[in-house]
Amino acid sequence: MKESSAVEKPLAAAPAASPIPMPSKDAVEMPSSKLQQQWNTKNLGLRLGADFASAASAASMVAPLIAIIDRSIMENASGRNTLANSLKSSLGQLLSRPHTILFSKPAALIFMLYGGTYLTANTLDTATSTVRSEPASHVTTGTTKFAASSAANVGLCVYKDQVFVKMFGPGGPPRPVPLPSYVLFTLRDCFTIFASFNVPPLLGPVLNERMGAALQKKISGTTVAQFAAPAAVQLLSTPVHLLGLDIYNRPASGGVSWGDRWTQVRKNWAISTAARICRIVPAFGLGGTVNMKVRRSLMEKLS
Template structure:
């Protein structure tokens, strides 16, 4: 029989327990987002209030933590925390759903995790869109005193660049770097933690040294619009450099729960559930 006459082979899909697997994607994303949203909200508010001059970073943190201890419900169920939950829940869910789609269409195990361009693009689109919406609400709530102003387009672009750097370091770097780290670990250390988990905490935190000035410049363009004050780029760089160290430290602390702890919770909860559904 000629090759052209051979029976057409149907493409195999792994659709076993697909609805439950999608539910696992949603549930693991919600667990991770719930765990990290309150702390990230407090840190984001302190960075923005410090950049706008409304409060120092330390004073803002102390005020929010006092509220969390004395009246936890007013913070946990507040709009700022809800926005952070939607931001990271949506980001984790997008990455999870892409993994499930890949495992389904390419007949891979339910526990399959991707690390390619598609995941970076999908996660970036979700994260950037949700984060830009969150930032334009936050900057109005915690920015300079006075009536809120429209967020300028350059600020949106800088926020998008900041988020793309973070997404790449959070979803793409750990699966690529993890195996190499594991190979260089001692057997004793490897038995407690693997390289992917280490990379999940280190990579998103390290990238903040580069993305923090991008973030601060975006905030400064909103806080001090050129049309209102005669602000030069040297003035803006001076302001960014002034807040760089403390803001980078705060954002590194922010990344540990956001994509370190959150990414680890999301990945482990999803893996455990998928193993039961495979």
Template structure:
């Protein structure tokens, strides 16, 4: 009897694990599946929109004409289009960005001993997601800007100023997509009333609205970065003043904002929701 009581006392005093390592390998696999699912879904659409913005800024084609051309290519050679270099680059960009964010959530839930479905919105997630997105997006942009630059222009190195502007643009967008949305969503759920609250998920709304709205601010940075490449002050056309660049940015601002919202909605809206729901579904199966 004494031995039984001692054993029972020993069991009750066994310390609880400090980390949640249950099915950790499978949870990381769920992170990959969620990221790949969302990236596969949005990559073809975003590659078309990104190309149209680049070609419009370089004077090759208007946004509308570029989209029409890409759509014709898709109808004629769908396999070639889906496995093309532009589509692959977009898959790499968003697959890598979402995988980084997912992995941060999994590592956070592991070290803090929280459920596998935990989603964070802190500095670590912003820093890691920004680093992945900026690095991959800058690589994608320097390939795109050479592929779809001004007609007849010999591809040249992308200026450092363009890289800086692209990086700032991506920091703003990532912050809206991964840090503003998780905070804004619960706030919307709390403040929506009646039938609207029953029908609309604030988290989903925030995932669409926050990254899209921020494009009004980030698009001029994008256009200026493109203009610095397309009209280098050191080329045969001579010096380009800041005023001239501002005129070009302002000229293309409205159509480019619309196009970038068109790409952000699938990237951080549709892609974000798909990534979130696929990951949460798989994590719930593993808990």
């Protein structure tokens, strides 16, 4: 057989696959370093402790007085006692036997209410400063803070109110608090929370612009707003509060008309508004200022 003249050429060797480049150490660590740049986690545990300490110190200062005022408003609304006599009796007890007020159930409920509200606002500020890499002393405003603070305050305050109305109501066996009272108490607290946490940071700079430099050295516009805004909103929230109390004190089954209820609200509006302003100034004025300043002082040391 005749051999083929074509010479078979060997197959060319396939080119060697280039090695897969291994990520460098810097590339592996990039997500972690990037996360550290985006989140401010410095002294996070201590910052949360500062949130609690500032909330507790503010709540402990205001709880006894607010408990006394709340009791007097509820006893006056229920006809159980006059507001003046209730205040006189409780304040006398505070001076002669302070432990019976300081460690009472009403004072503990008020401490729980405002301590929980301040703590919610504080921890939200800390969470925001952590996620957005802001300084530890950063304070937020806006819808999120309003919603979180309102949820905490309303939940705790509704629980406090249903205990208080049973303790200081018209007497007789305690009754369930009706739903309309809960709704009105919730609306009342939303007014107060908005005026206490959202208005001062917005109103403070406006007041600073209108205050002279000499006056600003003595008191800041934010401090003025912290006291004035929660007090002013009581003109609107007090009738809502009194109507909620009247619905509990005089059930609809008793044949009470809405006209009768508004007559009762108007009757107690002026004195109750004055008492609630005296109550709200320590609650969100003094308490809010103490909470804000203690927290800022602690956070500046932890930054």
